[in-house]
Amino acid sequence: MTAPVVKGFAALLVHAPNLVRYGAEPFYRLRARGEDAGATLRPGLRSYEDALRYPPNQAFIGNLRPEALGDLPVPWYAHPLEGASPQGRHGDLMSEEIFYGFLKVADDFSQVSLEADFLEEIQESLRQHPLFQETDAKRLGRGATAPDLAQKVSSEEALPLFLGERMVGIVQRAHPLDPSLSAHALLENLACKASALLALRQLLGQHPGGPESIDYLLSCSEEAVGDRFNRGGGNLAKAVGELAGCLNATGADVKSFCSAPLHAMVMAGGLAQSGVYGDIAIVGGGSLPKLGMNYDRHLEAGIPVLEDMLGAVAFIVGPDDGHNPQIRLDAVGRHDIRAGFSQQAIMEALVVRPLERLGLSISSVDRYASELQNPDITRRFERGDTAKTNYKMIAALAAKRGEIPADGLDTFVATCGMPGFAPSQGHIPVGIAYLGHGMDLLSSGQARRIMFLAKGSLFLGRMTHLADGMSVLVEQHP
Amino acid sequence: MFQGKKVIALGDRDGIQGPAIARLVETAGAEVVFSSTECIV
Numbered sequence: 001m002t003a004p005v006v007k008g009f010a011a012l013l014v015h016a017p018n019l020v021r022y023g024a025e026p027f028y029r030l031r032a033r034g035e036d037a038g039a040t041l042r043p044g045l046r047s048y049e050d051a052l053r054y055p056p057n058q059a060f061i062g063n064l065r066p067e068a069l070g071d072l073p074v075p076w077y078a079h080p081l082e083g084a085s086p087q088g089r090h091g092d093l094m095s096e097e098i099f100y101g102f103l104k105v106a107d108d109f110s111q112v113s114l115e116a117d118f119l120e121e122i123q124e125s126l127r128q129h130p131l132f133q134e135t136d137a138k139r140l141g142r143g144a145t146a147p148d149l150a151q152k153v154s155s156e157e158a159l160p161l162f163l164g165e166r167m168v169g170i171v172q173r174a175h176p177l178d179p180s181l182s183a184h185a186l187l188e189n190l191a192c193k194a195s196a197l198l199a200l201r202q203l204l205g206q207h208p209g210g211p212e213s214i215d216y217l218l219s220c221s222e223e224a225v226g227d228r229f230n231r232g233g234g235n236l237a238k239a240v241g242e243l244a245g246c247l248n249a250t251g252a253d254v255k256s257f258c259s260a261p262l263h264a265m266v267m268a269g270g271l272a273q274s275g276v277y278g279d280i281a282i283v284g285g286g287s288l289p290k291l292g293m294n295y296d297r298h299l300e301a302g303i304p305v306l307e308d309m310l311g312a313v314a315f316i317v318g319p320d321d322g323h324n325p326q327i328r329l330d331a332v333g334r335h336d337i338r339a340g341f342s343q344q345a346i347m348e349a350l351v352v353r354p355l356e357r358l359g360l361s362i363s364s365v366d367r368y369a370s371e372l373q374n375p376d377i378t379r380r381f382e383r384g385d386t387a388k389t390n391y392k393m394i395a396a397l398a399a400k401r402g403e404i405p406a407d408g409l410d411t412f413v414a415t416c417g418m419p420g421f422a423p424s425q426g427h428i429p430v431g432i433a434y435l436g437h438g439m440d441l442l443s444s445g446q447a448r449r450i451m452f453l454a455k456g457s458l459f460l461g462r463m464t465h466l467a468d469g470m471s472v473l474v475e476q477h478p
Numbered sequence: 479m480f481q482g483k484k485v486i487a488l489g490d491r492d493g494i495q496g497p498a499i500a501r502l503v504e505t506a507g508a509e510v511v512f513s514s515t516e517c518i519v
Contacts (some may be wrong), residue, residue, distance in 0.1 A: 343492070384493075457515070462518060
């Protein structure tokens with residue numbers, strides 16, 4: 001049987017403590033209270049070293065198996081890892097100053113200006129960075145003077161970019177009245193574009209055909225690119241592909257809140273299998289609005305603001321190549337409109353029905369990569385452990401079907417699940433964060449089948465009460 | 479206990495969603511004046 005395959009995966013983390021102030025919760029709340037965001041947040045911000053040694057971050061970039069997190073002492077932020085590395089099997093953990101450089105690289109319309117001395121300071125590190133390309137140097141420009149930048153901030157044309165208390169750059173608005181082109185909206189979009197670009201470059205650096213072998217790009221990122229006439233109607237995929245050198249590709253964006261990555265994977269699989277396109281790159285850029293989502297609770301509890309990471313992923317789906325893990329297009333699970341609102345009905349639609357079509361049982365899947373939100377963040381604030389809740393529901397369905405004993409739920413969860421480890425980035429934690437780890441297991445024969453699941457909160461946009469969900473079964477190549 | 483009562487139903491996407499709560503209390507005789515689901519992640 002031929003089936004589309006997943007040909008590669010890359011991930012990126014950016015430690016962005018000074019961008020936390022522009023996350024939606026801190027930005028709107030602190031502004032409404034008239035508080036100085038820098039002063040309020042500073043006591044809770046982590047150092048790069050702390051972020052690097054944070055166990056879930058090491059799992060995200062591929063230096064630690066997520067399953068191993070369950071053996072580590074909690075809370076994870078209080079037990080930093082020894083020997084943590086910024087280079088992971090799936091990608092890097094980048095510092096904020098280097099990311100500011102790439103924010104400028106990703107900027108096509110001079111919205112970003114970096115202060116000249118700061119630019120000089122990061123120039124060498126940027127040029128040495130493996131994801132920096134020769135053509136990027138020209139895009140950096142020569143920098144601006146601090147008084148010029150300060151003037152644009154004070155006239156409210158721009159938002160400042162900080163490193164601690166030092167302003168090292170600005171992001172300017174593109175229109176005086178259009179909220180879709182405000183400095184804040186453009187910063188969100190550029191952070192998404194830059195992080196997606198870095199993940200894609202990382203991926204294409206390992207891809208035998210290089211950037212020009214990509215026929216099509218799909219962005220499953222969450223940001224609303226567009227102007228006041230078409231808010232959210234834009235195309236980030238092609239913008240990212242342009243800077244990654246995918247000269248033979250076109251592309252489009254796929255939106256469905258957090259479930260977009262799996263929609264994109266299924267669409268890409270269908271396009272590759274039908275021969276419309278060859279290799280298709282899928283990118284999910286970082287979500288700046290999610291930074292500091294629980295900042296007030298973190299500060300109140302006297303613990304670090306853990307939502308200080310931008311996360312991005314990129315992967316390639318292409319026609320069957322005879323060896324990479326296959327996407328079972330005949331076992332796509334969907335939360336259809338009639339599925340209803342109960343968790344049991346949703347999980348039956350996502351897990352049971354697709355497996356039944358293949359004559360498989362729930363326990364014949366080696367691993368379920370479900371909602372992988374970090375419990376270090378959610379559990380602390382009585383928001384539960386989303387990953388575990390989902391696994392328990394899958395286990396309960398297996399027990400109900402007589403596949404496992406009623407007292408075997410915990411064993412099932414421990415065997416087929418894993419602790420959540422992904423940064424609070426909406427579409428990034430939903431199964432797709434595990435794709436690189438999953439490919440490692442499937443390619444080495446340590447697993448035969450992995451099911452990826454995602455849910456999307458459609459109701460947040462107030463257009464429907466519905467939620468969304470998708471599942472995809474990925475198998476070892478026969 | 480819900481007969482003749484007005485209810486605001488606030489649900490959780492990964493727990494019990496708003497419409498599920500609304501349907502339940504309507505069956506018990508309540509009037510749902512507002513229902514929504516929130517996402518905590």
